[in-house]
Amino acid sequence: NAGVMQNPRHLVRRRGQEARLRCSPMKGHSHVYWYRQLPEEGLKFMVYLQKENIIDESGMPKERFSAEFPKEGPSILRIQQVVRGDSAAYFCASSPLVLYNEQFFGPGTRLTVL
Amino acid sequence: DAKTTQPNSMESNEEEPVHLPCNHSTISGTDYIHWYRQLPSQGPEYVIHGLTSNVNNRMASLAIAEDRKSSTLILHRATLRDAAVYYCILMEGAQKLVFGQGTRLTINP
Numbered sequence: 001n002a003g004v005m006q007n008p009r010h011l012v013r014r015r016g017q018e019a020r021l022r023c024s025p026m027k028g029h030s031h032v033y034w035y036r037q038l039p040e041e042g043l044k045f046m047v048y049l050q051k052e053n054i055i056d057e058s059g060m061p062k063e064r065f066s067a068e069f070p071k072e073g074p075s076i077l078r079i080q081q082v083v084r085g086d087s088a089a090y091f092c093a094s095s096p097l098v099l100y101n102e103q104f105f106g107p108g109t110r111l112t113v114l
Numbered sequence: 115d116a117k118t119t120q121p122n123s124m125e126s127n128e129e130e131p132v133h134l135p136c137n138h139s140t141i142s143g144t145d146y147i148h149w150y151r152q153l154p155s156q157g158p159e160y161v162i163h164g165l166t167s168n169v170n171n172r173m174a175s176l177a178i179a180e181d182r183k184s185s186t187l188i189l190h191r192a193t194l195r196d197a198a199v200y201y202c203i204l205m206e207g208a209q210k211l212v213f214g215q216g217t218r219l220t221i222n223p
Contacts, residue, residue: 043211044213045211058210091157093157102148103160107157
């Protein structure tokens, strides 16, 4: 059973471009979470999704950021018009449809904005 | 979200036990105590979780105080690969993880 997969592992964008980060959860997992880790800072929750639904987006910046988890395919975190402050490691986690269960994290996507 | 308090850093020697403390005095009856760790340049990794009783798994043991206001993660025999930041997190249901600053564990050879 493959773990959580994220791609790309490294992404370089210039200011103003769009960044698309993909996350494939573990097989059988229907919950997906996105977290961001800014340089030298802790992990911060961004958004929690189930298939085709956003459950909690309380950690998402109000502008430029969006997330989806379609019925088919990976979850996508989209950042429009990136700025230097978006440079960070973005981690995706998944968990099965059971409460209180652990979250399995992917290796992360390291976004660098030039 | 209920909060936890952990020491910023701890140091131990290889092959010795390590006890990582966590205080959570405002824990509610339905909060589970989760521990994750993050090795350098990697994503967080689940370690263990529990509610009231002590728990053991292949990675570690979790000792929970009777009043549940504190807990201790025990690594029975630390290796260099256990050097990481360890996070103690209170979790209710299938919700977001709220990471604090954690404890940076250094293992000396």
